[in-house]
Amino acid sequence: MKERRPAVEGWFTDADGTTRLLGTRCSSCGTPYFPRNELACRNPGCTGPKDGSELAEYALSSRGTVWSYADARYKPPPPYVSPDPFVPYTIAAVELTEERIVVLGQTVPGVGVDDLEVGMEVELTTGTLYEDDEAEYTVWMWRPAR
């Protein structure tokens, strides 16, 4: 079996068996961020120091409801790494229940637009985005909640 490597470092983890997005959270006002924000809390009303010291690593919750969804019927340009022949994929925009952030992600293979509905519950998992001779490159993906 090929080695599995994240397609991007530090954006998600599945170390404990549950896939979670890795972001940051402001210790002053509590606002979470994904992707990771290390510069300064962006809440204009936050009274924190805003020098980045207020932002700590934070693993976001892994469940939410579908905000919207769409699919890709044509091969996108690079840097997307497409199998040959191209395989259509579906993208869901999901509002995390706890953090109230809408996050995009591909859905797992086999879950297409006909299987989705705005408002339905989904959860994160890890799936293969693309592969080469050496490794499978993984990314976060949405699947219907179990």
Add this chain to the structure above:
Amino acid sequence: MTDDRDIAVLGAGMHPWGKWGRNFVEYGLAAARAALADAGLTWPDVQYVAGADTIRNGYPGFIAGATFAQALGWSGARVSSAYAACASGAQAIANARAQILAGLCDVALVVGADAAPKGFFKPVGGDRPDDPDWLRFRLLGATNPIYFALAARRRMALHDATLDDFAAVKVKNARHGLANPNARYRKEVTAEDVAESAVVADPLRLLDICATSDGGAALVLSSVDFARRHGVADPVRVAALSTVTPTFPKTVIDLPDFATDSAMTVPPPDRPFRSALPHAAYEEAGIGPEDLSVAEVYDLSTALELDWYEDIGLCEPGGAEDLLRSGATTIGGRIPVNPSGGLASFGEAIPAQAIAQVCELTWQLRGRAEGRQVENARTGIAVNQGLFGHGSAIITTR
């Protein structure tokens, strides 16, 4: 707000949209000459040149103001270049307007032009793993049509929009663009044509999504005093121009973002970004949507045109489908939208597009939009939205 913040539109000019395969400078130059001729002025009369940048045509595109100034022949005019994605043209207009209102110049030329690649827009080349525009393609395959389709699907779920409604927008705009000599597509489209076109990103089909085009647009702007001295007593005026940024937390997903802001600690603003843009312009002009006679909105997709109806206040949220079906937004209706034919008939030539919208409003307000004239047009709005929190709303009056 008093009209001492008005500036005059003395000239408007365009190079027709298409897929001509030539250098963008040529389109900008043709548009600039047409705008100068329309204004009854010559290039040496121009004291300030504002270029709208294209990032897809090499270094000359990044410094569009100077590129066009050189092409017209160095004249010593002052210069600026602006990049704001789809709102680049509006920022160039804003730069010229500020110079004129500050009394730093009387006459300014605004130019935007693009030569667009085939197919999907793609990020700037090279490995750029710290560029969100690169990453969204790499990690998600999230092309522009994906974002348009997410918005369209959301509209279907929230407001019961149908694929027939989306197709009706295309049919309307194609009809509007038939007589526009600058439009790329001048052909009737039926609802069946839309339904039979390929699905690009469900629920959107090829004919729901705007193409990428070559084109150029230019405006000659001046102080109202200069216009009077020049013999134009009643010019079309830019009465307001808004380029406001979003308010935190921005909770609507837009390209090229992976995620929205969180609404966990601060409630979402009363006015989401797309409606904040025209709202600020209405406040600046001291008018409201009820005063409009015509609107040019950024129909990157058919579904997005419906969102704009609500954002510019033509109807309440959820009312766009009824407004469309009533015929109000068709030429001859109460408030025609995209009489030019919109992006549906033009395709997008990014830095030229916001300028082209104002060209159309200018011709409409002069009563010279042949074959697509909105009767008795007095007040118009042009709105657009682009990547990274850019957008614009421009109000013109006469």
